[in-house]
Amino acid sequence: MRLVAERIGHGYGALDVLSDISFSVADGEIVAVVGPSGCGKSTLLRILGGLERPRAGRALIEGTAPPGSLNPITFVFQDFALLPWRTVAGNVALVLEDRPLAAAERREMVAGALARMGLADFADAYPKQLSGGMRQRVGLARALVVRPAVLLMDEPLSALDAQTRELLMDDLTGLLAAERFAGVYVTHNLGEAVRLARRILVMSRRPGRVRSVVEIARPIAGRSAGDAELAAAAQAIWESLREEAVAADRELADG
Amino acid sequence: MRLVAERIGHGYGALDVLSDISFSVADGEIVAVVGPSGCGKSTLLRILGGLERPRAGRALIEGTAPPGSLNPITFVFQDFALLPWRTVAGNVALVLEDRPLAAAERREMVAGALARMGLADFADAYPKQLSGGMRQRVGLARALVVRPAVLLMDEPLSALDAQTRELLMDDLTGLLAAERFAGVYVTHNLGEAVRLARRILVMSRRPGRVRSVVEIARPIAGRSAGDAELAAAAQAIWESLREEAVAADRELADG
Amino acid sequence: MAEPVPFRGGGFQPRARRLVAVATLAVLVAGWSLASRAGWVSPIALPPPEEVATALVRLARSGELARHLAASLSRLVSGFALGAGAGVVVGLAIGLVSLARSAGMPVIAALFPIPKIALLPLFVVWFGIGEASKVATIAFGAFFPMAVATYGGVDGVDRTLIRMAQSFGLPTLSIVRKVVLPGALPAMLSGTRIAAAIAIILIVAAEMIGANEGIGAFILAAGNLMQTDQLVAGVVVLSVLGLTVSGLIGAAESVLLRWRR
């Protein structure tokens, strides 16, 4: 199954946000999207996931979803999007409750997803009791439990502190390498982009266009935090982005 | 003027937060404080700045503040702590209004501080109109305008996205190199610590103690983002912290 | 040559101390009693607290208090249930459906500021002089704050939670039940607090028409007869009732909103 963006354009009122974005995500491939603040990365992801209708172009699914996938295109959110009134297990169970599954099977699926994210001991905890890292692990468990084909991740680590981010990055690379999910990974952090992605889409300022696409051929499993080659790739992207990042930073919101 | 922490210990109710912390910050020296979540870094900083009374030990000033310093020990806050109902200039002027200064002199000082942070065009904007990076620049301008001797910075960049953080890091290293402020820099980000600090205080989990002190002799001006030696130092600290960070991450808040 | 860093924090965190609170109430009552006994306050203007206490005890002993309370509580409960129930339904509709919002908001805005006492003569014509008009008065009073709080609560539900639920393909009804309603619950509970307070306040107005029993009727009769000791006794009963209901809602909150802070 491939996820294809076909000449997607979008805007809000008079504000043009995205313009003519085309790319595709193949089976098991991670595409990172980077770009300055407000260039429409989150909007693009919402369009890809069917949460927003684009003004122009369209998002397509090519091929069929793998059998057993309950929710082929699944989001992971920046702010975790956990229901605070449900326990960890309840939050994961939420997305299975309206599916035709036997209660026992559902329980088993939830327990399996929690175990895979190291959350087995936290099944009955409420989100507020968890650290940020654990909360995002719940978000990942919830995404895994529906057996997705493509994960759409909107800055999944940016709400975490640097050390926790490091820990989750390890978990995430492990997961993506083991499961062969496809994914679109939006981030500001070029270090994350070069560690996870096969291709990096560098976007321009609003209205966001694809400025360049950087390919990184090395398998994810072999990449590590202190890798000089990756650092150089990140540095190169940064040089190309810097000016636009400065401009985005100095932009005044009207109001 | 030296800032000295003398066997500081603290706690809230039955919760021991800090235990027996001693160190000193010499003139023009930046000390970074790193440690897992909840180990008492922010508490330590509040005690050093006179915002909290420690249960044990004390914070001392050795020597006299440089002449002309209006507020020798000055904070920079993680969440910027700007008054949303004041403009950029108003926020900076706030901390001068109760000082015996002529109006013209005050205006000049404010304008100078804004100019130094590249905020001259934003004097009349409200905080909500600014990007996160610009907001923290206002926080820095406000800190500069009182001519501090020691800056106490509590994760000043952690609320920013990765690209903006990169931009502000450049501003900050420039500033600290040029002005020769002393500073205590609390952070989770080991990369930041190794780029800014002469000494790095690595703290243990709560109750926070000083686990080790890492010295980095090279002058700040000569350090850069992609530096392999610094990356190795950061990696070494991370190895020593990792286990505690994992434990802190898996901690359940009671409630 | 070393001096401590000057302390400049602290303050701006006033704490309510229970002892001082109790002491304050005690001092107030004692002062009131003293002023009455010294003759500074005429018993017509304010009966001494002892007399109020005596009136209360007499009221309780004779079983009258129970009778009046029972009458008022039954009106309160049914009026509140009707009004607040309708308020939740209308509030949900306004919070979820564009048409209901467009139609409902202006009507609520126009009717909310109308004092219920002004409508009493019409209520009597509409609902008669029996229980119906009293229940309707209370229901009318409870309806508006509940409706406003409910749609405010629905508006306040984090949209990312709703988008999350949609992105996992949850059906709309499930989203309303599992995301919107629990998310609006805190606001609805504080709406309940206000609606209950208004319902209690309206007891007196409701019992202005043709009521022989009820705390409100009792207070009105005492006021008409200038029996200030009984009047104040009745007011004390209402105040205690208000505090009790507010306490009950607080308890409900701490159970239902365990997941918060």
Added chain:
Amino acid sequence: MAEPVPFRGGGFQPRARRLVAVATLAVLVAGWSLASRAGWVSPIALPPPEEVATALVRLARSGELARHLAASLSRLVSGFALGAGAGVVVGLAIGLVSLARSAGMPVIAALFPIPKIALLPLFVVWFGIGEASKVATIAFGAFFPMAVATYGGVDGVDRTLIRMAQSFGLPTLSIVRKVVLPGALPAMLSGTRIAAAIAIILIVAAEMIGANEGIGAFILAAGNLMQTDQLVAGVVVLSVLGLTVSGLIGAAESVLLRWRR
């Protein structure tokens, strides 16, 4: 073989359309008129809207409306100013000073739920049947919500802003003036909204005793005479007054709170 990603977003963002709002009110009035003319609603139960309109026009033409409004507004303004002013002062004290908090909170909690109509006879004894008792009734009603909103607002001021001000050595008075008060302003303005609504609602109660002029007195007289057209006209005036005041506060908010969203 390529199919579009299924759309599953949207919804949960009801918009109030002004046109539908106006249409709803128009339909309601038309239906009311029709029901009256068809005889489904007896004129005793609800006068037809035309009669209400006629009554309003007559009221306005004869200058009576102006006279009644002037009387009520002067009571409203002075009662509100007194009550809300005292509420702000007490609320600030409770928000800033431990002693005031300990002493004030229980007193407010005990007195807030008391219906003001119940106290009317006492108010008459305390303040007579002239303007004083009417102003006092309104002031009493406005005091509590304002006090509660003010200390709530002070409690809600971001403590890091206060610690920031302290860390720069600002004197306490400056912190109160420049940080606490502006920070509490949004809550105080929504308290003003509630206090004003309560003040308007209390006009009818306040003008029950010894008032010849005033919208409340006019409504009461119309109720006594069963002149339902005039009664409803008076209620419409109060509703419009409520909407106007709420609009004014909204305007004040958008000026004073420009710095917010």
Added chain:
Amino acid sequence: AQETVVAGALRFVSNGALFVAIEKGFFKEEGLEVELRFFQAAQPIAVAVVSGDIDVGMTAFTGGFYNLAGKGGLKVIAAQAREKKGYEGNAVLVSNAAFAKGFRKIEDFPGHSLGITQVGSSFHYQIGQLARIKGFDLKRVELKPLQSLPAMAAALKTNQVDALIIAPHIAKGLAAAGDAHLIGWYSDFDEYQFGALFTSPKMIEARRATLEKFVRAYQKGAGEFASAMLRLDGAGKRVFDPAAADPIAGMIAKYVYPSDPPAEGTRKVKGATFYVDAQARLDVGDIHGQVAWYKSQGMVDAAVDPKAFIDLGFVKGHTNVPR
């Protein structure tokens, strides 16, 4: 089986004829069971008749009553109390302060304040008539609606109003206690049909025979009341023959002063007695006059026609019927 009639009334001595008829069993004799509903205020009784909550009601006339009646909801069928020359009725009281400043007679009303219960009440009507008779402008009297009789008494005692027109027992009590000065009786200046027994048009249509029985029994009660309570001596002054009056007053006291000891209640009833026509006949002309006055004040709608809401068919010999 007995037929039930639900009757609404206030606990006032002016409804004495009804209470006597019940106590004496006159309704039972007619085969009627009367179910009494007591109210706190006059207005709701009329509304309750309109809405069918009760079958018949008895209260004083007010502007509100006439407006309801004019909208077709009420039919007046027999008399209640009336102000009659030579009998005590409502009295005019002046506060001590106003009296000291020279408020001694009705003509002194202009420039003073008068406490009333509500706009359009019978007290409002009576000051209007006094103004008409004495030729002063009603606008020069400041009317203060005070909602209840006790509030009126309290306001007079504390000199917050200058005068009251109020029921005899309250007036005599205040004057005797030195709290106010009694400067005249309303009946010295005018006669006045105070109130009525009324029902709804629907009731007349559906249960005319029952109503006729009810009125017959009620008239008997009025006759008993009049003969026992309204005796005049040779000088035209009212006297109570204890043998005749006390049993009747005692019956009324059971309803009006239920919480007082019987002897005390009997005494109070005698002090509060109004004139009641022995056959419950209405002063129809006065009702027309009342409606005309209320109309002239803008308190009753111009369309209200007394002819339409008085049913003359239940009682024979109504007085003063306009052509």
